[in-house]
Amino acid sequence: MGAAKQAVHADAGGEIDVSVVERTAAAGRATAERKILPIVEGVVLVAALLAPLVLQDYLTVFATRVIILALFALSFDLVWGYAGIMSFGQALFFGSAGYGVALLARDLDITNIFLVLPAGTLIGLTFALLLGGFLLLGRHPSSVIFVSLGTLTGSYAADRLARGWYYLGGQNGIPSIAPMSLGGYDFTEGPAFYYLVLGILVVVYLLCRFLVRSQFGLALAGLRENEQRIAFFGYKAQHLKAIIFTIGGAIAGLAGSLYAFHEGFVWPNMVGVVVSTQVVLYVLFGGSGTLIGAVIGTVIVEGVSFWLSDNYRDIWPIILGLLLLLVILFRPLGLISFVLGERERVGSFGAKPKEKRNAAP
Amino acid sequence: MANAFVAAFEILSFGAIIVLIVLGLGIIASMMGIFNFAQGEFVLLGAYITYLAYAKGLPIWAGMVAAPVVVGALGFVLEALIIRRFYAAPIVAMLGTYALGLIIRESVRGLIGGFYLTVPEPIGGSIDIGAMHISAWRFTIIVITLLVMAGCYLLLSRTSFGLRMRATLENPSLARASGISTPLMYGATFAFGSALAGLAGALIVPVFSLYADLGLRFLIQGFVAVMVGGVGSFIGPVAGAGVIGTLSAALPWVMAPVVADVLVFVLAIVFIKFRPQGLIAGKGV
Numbered sequence A: 001m002g003a004a005k006q007a008v009h010a011d012a013g014g015e016i017d018v019s020v021v022e023r024t025a026a027a028g029r030a031t032a033e034r035k036i037l038p039i040v041e042g043v044v045l046v047a048a049l050l051a052p053l054v055l056q057d058y059l060t061v062f063a064t065r066v067i068i069l070a071l072f073a074l075s076f077d078l079v080w081g082y083a084g085i086m087s088f089g090q091a092l093f094f095g096s097a098g099y100g101v102a103l104l105a106r107d108l109d110i111t112n113i114f115l116v117l118p119a120g121t122l123i124g125l126t127f128a129l130l131l132g133g134f135l136l137l138g139r140h141p142s143s144v145i146f147v148s149l150g151t152l153t154g155s156y157a158a159d160r161l162a163r164g165w166y167y168l169g170g171q172n173g174i175p176s177i178a179p180m181s182l183g184g185y186d187f188t189e190g191p192a193f194y195y196l197v198l199g200i201l202v203v204v205y206l207l208c209r210f211l212v213r214s215q216f217g218l219a220l221a222g223l224r225e226n227e228q229r230i231a232f233f234g235y236k237a238q239h240l241k242a243i244i245f246t247i248g249g250a251i252a253g254l255a256g257s258l259y260a261f262h263e264g265f266v267w268p269n270m271v272g273v274v275v276s277t278q279v280v281l282y283v284l285f286g287g288s289g290t291l292i293g294a295v296i297g298t299v300i301v302e303g304v305s306f307w308l309s310d311n312y313r314d315i316w317p318i319i320l321g322l323l324l325l326l327v328i329l330f331r332p333l334g335l336i337s338f339v340l341g342e343r344e345r346v347g348s349f350g351a352k353p354k355e356k357r358n359a360a361p
Numbered sequence B: 001m002a003n004a005f006v007a008a009f010e011i012l013s014f015g016a017i018i019v020l021i022v023l024g025l026g027i028i029a030s031m032m033g034i035f036n037f038a039q040g041e042f043v044l045l046g047a048y049i050t051y052l053a054y055a056k057g058l059p060i061w062a063g064m065v066a067a068p069v070v071v072g073a074l075g076f077v078l079e080a081l082i083i084r085r086f087y088a089a090p091i092v093a094m095l096g097t098y099a100l101g102l103i104i105r106e107s108v109r110g111l112i113g114g115f116y117l118t119v120p121e122p123i124g125g126s127i128d129i130g131a132m133h134i135s136a137w138r139f140t141i142i143v144i145t146l147l148v149m150a151g152c153y154l155l156l157s158r159t160s161f162g163l164r165m166r167a168t169l170e171n172p173s174l175a176r177a178s179g180i181s182t183p184l185m186y187g188a189t190f191a192f193g194s195a196l197a198g199l200a201g202a203l204i205v206p207v208f209s210l211y212a213d214l215g216l217r218f219l220i221q222g223f224v225a226v227m228v229g230g231v232g233s234f235i236g237p238v239a240g241a242g243v244i245g246t247l248s249a250a251l252p253w254v255m256a257p258v259v260a261d262v263l264v265f266v267l268a269i270v271f272i273k274f275r276p277q278g279l280i281a282g283k284g285v
Helices: A002-033 A037-054 A057-082 A090-107 A113-136 A144-164 A191-212 A215-225 A227-232 A237-263 A273-286 A291-308 A316-330 A342-346 B002-032 B039-055 B060-081 B090-112 B136-158 B160-170 B172-177 B182-208 B214-229 B235-254 B257-274
Strands: A180-182 A185-187 B126-129 B132-135
Touching: A037 A057, A037 A191, A037 A291, A057 A090, A057 A191, A057 A215, A057 A237, A057 A273, A057 A291, A090 A113, A090 A144, A090 A237, A090 A273, A113 A144, A113 A180, A113 A237, A113 B257, A144 A273, A144 B090, A144 B214, A144 B257, A185 A191, A191 A215, A191 A237, A191 A291, A215 A227, A215 A237, A227 A237, A273 A291, A273 A316, A273 B090, A291 A316, A316 B090, B002 B039, B002 B132, B002 B136, B002 B160, B002 B182, B002 B214, B002 B235, B039 B060, B039 B090, B039 B182, B039 B214, B060 B182, B090 B214, B126 B136, B132 B136, B136 B160, B136 B182, B160 B172, B160 B182, B172 B182, B182 B214, B214 B235, B214 B257, B235 B257
Parallel strands: none
Antiparallel strands: A180 A185, B126 B132
16 A cells, blocks of 8 residues: 555656656747847847937946946956956956056057057056966966965055055056047047947957857866866866966956046056955856856946945945845856846857757658 | 164064964964955954944953954854855855955944044053163064964864864864764854954054054955965964065065065965965974
8 A cells, every 4th residue: 555655656756757857848948949148138238329318428427437347347257257267356457457558648648549449458468468377377277266366466466566656656546647539539538438438348248259159168168167177178278267367358458448548547446456356246246157247247236336325325335245245145146147047148159050959850 | 783673573563463363364264265355354343342442431451352252253153144155165255255344344434434543552651671662562462472373273282172173174074974063163163263353453453543444454465374374284374474474574674665565475476376385284283
């Protein structure tokens, strides 16, 4: 009797299991067909395009700053979200590029957009190559802890250097940088600067999107999940890491030079720990491992802090800390994971197969 | 001669302060594998509690005794509620403790405003040795640091509590199988490390005065010291703290302070790169 009952139970259990599996598979197919990620990206792009038309002038200036920071967040997301390298010193590349272009503008009167932006990118790239090469390459693979603390220390040391070096303006930084120019036109704060920055963000975003969906991106995702296994497959894991770290540094440098010209001044915090951790906040909030998550996180954190800081200036950082803690504890994949399934976040890599595999004859 | 003596004393007392701050950080990093970004804020809390006692008219000593107890208790609660979830993932632990630190730091900033608040030294005046004067309080800090160091060492190496703690560090599953409650040990270790940070904050507040970014200043120096010394033992981080503290205090005497500041970090990172196991690699205590 007991055995029969158990058998019935097992039977019922088996049936339920099968139906659950079928249903999940069906749901999986459904989400695979109706992709959410492109929709999210499209909505964000349209919103960004329309923003200056509906925002007041001072809000457009603020929105420009947010877009530049989103570009910066993208660089961190590439390094942490895709390759699993914790760069706690991303501001080092952002800020040093800012200082670099500020010096170009102050001492050499170079403000041409086609000179300063590549120069800033190059500065970020060089610093990232040097620091990343030192921290990541070598006979023994470096531990995660060493890389994260090493980048953090680098950023902190740069902050101290900028504060103490008279040539870089010391505590006050470099004020009143001349505006970026194109021929006779000066880019000052406003819609033109906004669309310039937005255009750059879209281009960089598309490049990153191509990069992380390529075979290279697949190797990076492997690094993030299990570095040792990737090394056993014959990939040069450390080289891959150094490459992506350098690319991240270059993007951060581009963002930093835009930021310097947009704000019109640079100051030591820009290379320091404060900005370094800020960018970590953006990406964790939005969702690391998705490019759009970095952008959304930046917009949300900056937007809410702009909105709240008028009324609740004192308690806003406390709320931010609490929210961050909650996200880390309960939503490790960030806010984007509310709308984006795991399958789509991981996505597919390389060229799409010509025929659909499940389109059976 | 007198100058050299004063310099040596300055270096020694700063080294002692760094050792005091790193002790808690090192114990948590070595025993639990967590780099606690909130450690600086535990130092800040200790300093704040001391200030609070002083502002309420209590003797400063009372605040200094209360600080480690309160901060240790807070550490125990935080470990049980939050830190416990992070053991498997060291990077997530960094971020989570960073968020905790942010909450504590900004709360204290809200409470004290953007001010630098001073707390008088409980032992004022100076000790005169011939023509030389050294600050009595700084001398007391050195003495207390030595006592705390010796106490920690004895606790870890001579007591059954220390034995269980080290067993938990060495092999958690075997420790559990031997009947040691590892969650309790982790909680106790974290509380102990926090209490040391609270004590450090309480002792240094008369020297550095109280401001919201007090802890941040020492946090990175502390991390570097732990890495230089070597994670995994008690002696390692202490030795690292001694080296880093001495270098940070000594180099500005021979070169421009800006260069010295940066040079310490560069030297430390280069050292760790080529000797990842740190100064003292052995297991030991």
